Amino acid sequence: MPATPNLTIGIIGAGRIGGLHAENLTARVRAARVAAVADVDLPTAQRLAARLGIPLATRDHHEVLQDPAVQAVAICSATDTHLRLIEEAVAHGKHIFCEKPLGLEVDGIKAAVGAAERAGVKLQVGFNRRFDPSFARAREIVAAGKVGDVHLVRITSRDPAPPPPEYVRASGGLLLDMAVHDFDMVRFLTGREAEEVYATGRALFDPGIAAAGDVDTCVTTLKLEGGALATIDNSRKAVYGYDQRIEVFGSAGMVAVGNPGADSHVFLDAEGARSAKPLHFFLERYRESYVAEMQAFVDCVLRDEPPPVTGEDGLVSVLLGKAATQSLKEGRPVRVGVG
Amino acid sequence: MPATPNLTIGIIGAGRIGGLHAENLTARVRAARVAAVADVDLPTAQRLAARLGIPLATRDHHEVLQDPAVQAVAICSATDTHLRLIEEAVAHGKHIFCEKPLGLEVDGIKAAVGAAERAGVKLQVGFNRRFDPSFARAREIVAAGKVGDVHLVRITSRDPAPPPPEYVRASGGLLLDMAVHDFDMVRFLTGREAEEVYATGRALFDPGIAAAGDVDTCVTTLKLEGGALATIDNSRKAVYGYDQRIEVFGSAGMVAVGNPGADSHVFLDAEGARSAKPLHFFLERYRESYVAEMQAFVDCVLRDEPPPVTGEDGLVSVLLGKAATQSLKEGRPVRVGVG
Amino acid sequence: MPATPNLTIGIIGAGRIGGLHAENLTARVRAARVAAVADVDLPTAQRLAARLGIPLATRDHHEVLQDPAVQAVAICSATDTHLRLIEEAVAHGKHIFCEKPLGLEVDGIKAAVGAAERAGVKLQVGFNRRFDPSFARAREIVAAGKVGDVHLVRITSRDPAPPPPEYVRASGGLLLDMAVHDFDMVRFLTGREAEEVYATGRALFDPGIAAAGDVDTCVTTLKLEGGALATIDNSRKAVYGYDQRIEVFGSAGMVAVGNPGADSHVFLDAEGARSAKPLHFFLERYRESYVAEMQAFVDCVLRDEPPPVTGEDGLVSVLLGKAATQSLKEGRPVRVGVG
């Protein structure tokens, strides 16, 4: 029996999301092995390596990139390192999975995406929500024509608690940090580009966010090519947990995805019915999506197929976030210049 | 035993909605009796009277207004007769329940509402959705402070099928005809007025509506006093039936109301789970709300209390509909001049 | 235009259920009118007549039976009068709708049912749950073969609060009073007769029921002809309200009906999700079923078709209740002697 071809992967960044990808690649993703992990905090890398039996742990990501056995890297480090690491990985001929966002500057993103394309290495961006089984099923239903012509898209996307103000300042704000996922989701669900965006928001409850000049509550309306409309509402703080719902409505029907509960019990007494809150946050809600996105990355490299989420997808979501931010500031609809 | 005081009511307009109110007043509303029914088509009035044992059926609504036993009237005739009938009922000192909309012209509405106020007769407007048990429960929860400060309101409101083009033309368009209910719902749920409105829409599927210069699909965003945001999506045609959902999100929680199914069965087989569509249209979905709104009207007259939906409520919803229509035409947010 | 043929009905018994049927016949059932109402308490009959515009109110039900305009009667009086009133109505050639149970004595039921058959008058028994839209839909699905061969039936049937002990004593006990509805439901859903029954129960919480020699909690297992099994659980007291669920499982699938909520709101906060209890009791839960069963009665008379629930159905449910009671007492499975 010939050996199954495995993809050998190095992890750059051993924090929460890097650790999660390492666990999934070790235990649940088929045809993959993790050969090395790098983190600027060496003990963090070492602990992860010890726990999962990863041969190499290092402080210096160049060791990972220079390892000829490593065929691909998963970039899970701080956002402001993404573009530089992509360029370095391209230079070493490694295929790349990169957490989102690629960056906040359009020119830099274009340069990195272009470099990967020219070098012929795969570049997949970590829009993990596309791999959520329910959202993926919704996309299948839309793509199969079962909702007919798309007329309306509704997305609710609310975090359980706001990030610290310093994060908000660095992140580009709610529309580039949170809503960027939702802009990608609109594109994913409909297969359509947005032509115009109108965002209106307020800092209703978080003084730190207000001081940073950002909003904590926002409604965004998109006009899509062909005429469909999308409305997205975002909040930095849903006390009941992570709220992630989508809906696509068209001439032949509607598909909607609600929040899976943290468990499925119902308790009934003289006061009424009680049941569980939604799964608390992204690690719980998107547990399976992280497995599936990494499986898709491994498969696309091994089969030499295009990645299911491209650098272009990463770029467009940032363009939308920037147009929405401009609309928010200027109080008027803004045309989107999709390149 | 003293006789229970009953309110004696005359019905003006014996069509679908007039017949429904007559049935409810006869069989389900406490402390009410129907003494007379008028319709410009006499046989329609007569059939209703015979079926429900109503003593008087007439072609001429003046007979109803001149009957000294009649204490209140329910105006269920064509929209363009509402303002005139209100003025006549006021002149006869009758309390008034009037179907919505009061009219399409702001000045006329103001005049009629003012006349009723000066005469001291009750005037209740037929925003029946406020009496839906689920929406009323949502309002109670918001009013009790359980969602905390309101941050976001979401409303979906879609009809099963578009009306004929001639109706669209006379009705003032989607924003004055359909969305007016939703504007009222935002005010009812939050107890807040809207300060600014942005509407964007398209005629995506109905050429007759397009020819009438109206849209069949629309998203409206409202900024409310105090900062909360509301988003409403409307469609003239949901193939799965009447889609009427609301959601109020705030600092302490969220209350949402979904669509009750036409029945509550679930069928599971190798293909998946199947269940019933939503209740088909307003007569089914709002069956109980029609009973409750008429009970509230009867009670407010007998107890000499203010009506739960006032002429002012009728006026403000029209003002919002007009501002939204202007926004739709001009492609920009429009300030609402309330009051 | 020819007059629509109407069925003229007299109501015997103007209590809660008689009043409900009178309301429905007046306002919601097509092609019916109520001409007379009798109650041993004359003011009760008079109030109902005044409220609904019924021409005749009387203390003496013979007046109703002797009225040549009355074509059918609805027997809504105390259970121990049912069989006598059926015989009298038969003697006057009136069609009969009779509330359940027909009686508690098998011989008496057989005699009354036989008399109606010989006289050619319709006799419909008030198993209203068959007309619940959800249960009726489940029956359609089973009858259409969509669940395949039936293997299992599950029924939960729990009341919100126990009746007074004197009622329990007169009613024949839980299995003849409550479970008789569920035995009928098993027959309705499957179209099958039961061959053997095993009931086990306890008086777990109600000392009055214990003193009356009855149980307040019970599980009954039925073996149906052809091999399917049914399990029914009953309780006299569900603090969360009326609990009425059914499920039919077979070789090709399953259909289930849950409890519709008193309303359809959901409230989410940091503690979890809360929603409404089930509709409180039979008047709320089965509101539509009462309209539909009376419509079916009116239609079967006007069209000269067999009634959808026959005297035989009334008889068999009592036979099952008696066999189950014997099983409960003897602690062993009991064969059912279905005639």
Added chain:
Amino acid sequence: MPATPNLTIGIIGAGRIGGLHAENLTARVRAARVAAVADVDLPTAQRLAARLGIPLATRDHHEVLQDPAVQAVAICSATDTHLRLIEEAVAHGKHIFCEKPLGLEVDGIKAAVGAAERAGVKLQVGFNRRFDPSFARAREIVAAGKVGDVHLVRITSRDPAPPPPEYVRASGGLLLDMAVHDFDMVRFLTGREAEEVYATGRALFDPGIAAAGDVDTCVTTLKLEGGALATIDNSRKAVYGYDQRIEVFGSAGMVAVGNPGADSHVFLDAEGARSAKPLHFFLERYRESYVAEMQAFVDCVLRDEPPPVTGEDGLVSVLLGKAATQSLKEGRPVRVGVG
């Protein structure tokens, strides 16, 4: 910083369930490492070891038992090897996690359980369903007294497809193979022992099962100490997938757990609503319960606490299965001799 104490575990049996436990112990269970894996099919052990970085793979489980670094074993081999392996592990002083059932012979189970007790090694039995987040939440609610005195327990437990006839023959039949999980669940949910059992079943659709003298469809009723009743329905074949529901009803309320769907989308069109089937089978439905049960095992060893599922629990479930089997054969209720 002191090193976190880890539990070093050997896996005996590298098939589907052994592989699953190995994955979880490697990637998701805290404070555990897998040091060795044995399987009578050496390549199976080797593939698992290579994939997860387990140092030792062997054909001979004695190598695992003799390894002084191994503190505990997870017995995941064929059922008929369980009792022998427990005795060997006890002899080597290893703590034991053993898949269910411990065996089919009461005397052998008692001997093995006794040996572990005398040796002071932990023995946890693999009733993984107790660790399902929803069932565990239901247990918490019952244990906290929120349903009050327990009156009724309902369990539905249906597999997606019947096992091969040879498996049925060796397994002891439906009541010892499938329902044994449900008997354990009744005990877990209520904290009560059963006193009497009545089982009735048929081979309705599987000729191989009929030929083996077993049933494919079964309803079991249990009387619990203190008076509560439990009803369990089992089927070997639910075409819509794995059906695992529980419900505990008492004087103060009810807690119920339904089937989580394979995903959470809903699709609505003119035909109705469609959603996903339940998660297909135990690997999907109980994914999280397997992680939690192994975490509980690791924790109980490291903290020297009693295991949450004991050898006694394994024994009692078999006693119940045997009593139920006798009831099925004899057609009468059977007393359970516990202890």
